[in-house]
Amino acid sequence: MNCTLSFLDMYNKQIFSNKTGMMPMKRKCPLIEFKSRKGVDNKLKIVFEFDLMRHDWNNTYDPLRNDLARLQADGTNSDVVLKTPTREFKAHKLILSCRSPVFAAMFNHDTREQNENVVQIMDISDDVLEQLLAFIYTDLVPRLHEMTIDLLIVADKYDIKALKSRCESCIFDTVTIQNATELLLTADRANATKLRTNIKQFIIRRRGEFIRSNDYQELRRSHPELILEIFEQPTND
Amino acid sequence: MNCTLSFLDMYNKQIFSNKTGMMPMKRKCPLIEFKSRKGVDNKLKIVFEFDLMRHDWNNTYDPLRNDLARLQADGTNSDVVLKTPTREFKAHKLILSCRSPVFAAMFNHDTREQNENVVQIMDISDDVLEQLLAFIYTDLVPRLHEMTIDLLIVADKYDIKALKSRCESCIFDTVTIQNATELLLTADRANATKLRTNIKQFIIRRRGEFIRSNDYQELRRSHPELILEIFEQPTND
Numbered sequence: 526m527n528c529t530l531s532f533l534d535m536y537n538k539q540i541f542s543n544k545t546g547m548m549p550m551k552r553k554c555p556l557i558e559f560k561s562r563k564g565v566d567n568k569l570k571i572v573f574e575f576d577l578m579r580h581d582w583n584n585t586y587d588p589l590r591n592d593l594a595r596l597q598a599d600g601t602n603s604d605v606v607l608k609t610p611t612r613e614f615k616a617h618k619l620i621l622s623c624r625s626p627v628f629a630a631m632f633n634h635d636t637r638e639q640n641e642n643v644v645q646i647m648d649i650s651d652d653v654l655e656q657l658l659a660f661i662y663t664d665l666v667p668r669l670h671e672m673t674i675d676l677l678i679v680a681d682k683y684d685i686k687a688l689k690s691r692c693e694s695c696i697f698d699t700v701t702i703q704n705a706t707e708l709l710l711t712a713d714r715a716n717a718t719k720l721r722t723n724i725k726q727f728i729i730r731r732r733g734e735f736i737r738s739n740d741y742q743e744l745r746r747s748h749p750e751l752i753l754e755i756f757e758q759p760t761n762d
Numbered sequence: 763m764n765c766t767l768s769f770l771d772m773y774n775k776q777i778f779s780n781k782t783g784m785m786p787m788k789r790k791c792p793l794i795e796f797k798s799r800k801g802v803d804n805k806l807k808i809v810f811e812f813d814l815m816r817h818d819w820n821n822t823y824d825p826l827r828n829d830l831a832r833l834q835a836d837g838t839n840s841d842v843v844l845k846t847p848t849r850e851f852k853a854h855k856l857i858l859s860c861r862s863p864v865f866a867a868m869f870n871h872d873t874r875e876q877n878e879n880v881v882q883i884m885d886i887s888d889d890v891l892e893q894l895l896a897f898i899y900t901d902l903v904p905r906l907h908e909m910t911i912d913l914l915i916v917a918d919k920y921d922i923k924a925l926k927s928r929c930e931s932c933i934f935d936t937v938t939i940q941n942a943t944e945l946l947l948t949a950d951r952a953n954a955t956k957l958r959t960n961i962k963q964f965i966i967r968r969r970g971e972f973i974r975s976n977d978y979q980e981l982r983r984s985h986p987e988l989i990l991e992i993f994e995q996p997t998n999d
Binding site: 587588589590592595596601602617618620623624663664686687688 | 825827855857861870
């Protein structure tokens with residue numbers, strides 16, 4: 526967060542402004558300087574302006590993330606390769622294990638992957654795997670919004686709870702009555718219980734609209750138990 | 763950042779308040795509900811309250827940091843031990859190398875440390891080493907303020923620029939005319955050029971006070987070239 530401190534005089538004229546950075550400058554208090562210079566002794570407005578720095582997942586000022594991103598990009602000391610049908614990604618067993626219980630189990634037992642230092646990955650596109658690795662090394666997922674559902678499924682597969690939760694939150698932001706049932710089925714498929722609960726709450730709050738929607742009759746036929754489950758739950762309005 | 767949204771009526775009475783979390787709740791706009799319920803059509807005050815979450819280095823909501831902190835605490839898959847006269851710290855060559863060029867050089871060559879998987883550390887106290895490792899694994903230094911100068915020297919030794927910069931900034935916050943020369947010599951010893959420059963600027967802005975201070979005569983005798991260097995530099999007031 527950056528902060529600008531300004532002093533305004535009684536006419537709202539700015540008499541001092543200072544943008545503080547990470548390392549504060551030591552200097553005489555500007556207020557005292559002003560008073561002794563101009564002799565104004567009341568009606569001084571002190572204004573703090575804050576530049577809010579969102580807790581931005583793509584914020585790059587972060588030495589640990591930078592170092593790990595570099596480690597991944599360079600592949601220095603890499604000891605395993607993730608192989609898709611079209612690409613190879615160098616990686617580090619230590620980092621993969623530390624971030625995913627599924628990788629940990631794979632590399633801590635006498636598996637083919639552990640012995641051959643190769644993990645064959647046939648069910649994840651290169652783009653999605655790239656984002657998965659970005660998250661594993663840095664907590665950042667630059668293209669999260671482009672492929673949230675794929676990432677949710679991958680996060681579930683490798684049991685990476687933090688990524689899963691991020692995807693769930695991101696998907697819930699896009700829920701409408703039109704896509705609610707589709708997303709509910711996706712949540713089911715990815716064992717995304719938090720997302721599932723939230724979508725059900727969303728639907729029940731807009732029950733009338735939901736029943737009149739295009740998908741409803743189809744869903745009623747294909748998943749009657751799901752409809753019942755939605756209707757049975759308490760509302761929290 | 764948490765945000766509370768409140769609506770107040772013309773008498774400043776709160777008629778609605780909602781604290782939004784990470785996952786926004788989808789619900790009808792409360793303003794519309796209020797208007798249709800009470801028929802008030804003007805003098806509505808909308809208040810946003812922000813809970814600022816400082817970009818806090820000790821903030822623990824951070825999956826990557828949590829996972830790496832756990833890795834360090836458990837010593838899982840540890841492949842090297844840092845040995846002081848009184849304690850042993852399990853660590854990982856990959857993480858140490860990725861964070862410090864000095865460790866990287868040590869483990870990427872045919873050194874005794876690389877072959878024996880032990881690094882003997884005789885010149886760093888257990889407490890300081892513990893904080894150094896905390897930084898290496900998580901970017902966090904919980905006890906930074908207690909041992910800033912020791913950490914600055916260690917950060918210089920292992921060439922960890924981000925930690926060094928954090929220490930420099932933290933030390934500069936404590937500069938006074940009384941301790942300025944001592945801290946300047948510390949900055950010299952730790953090759954802390956940014957801190958050095960800032961302290962010199964600080965002294966030159968308060969030149970009169972500095973010359974009258976207790977240490978001045980002593981410093982003039984022991985480090986005349988340093989005094990000249992300070993006096994020769996341009997001021998930026």
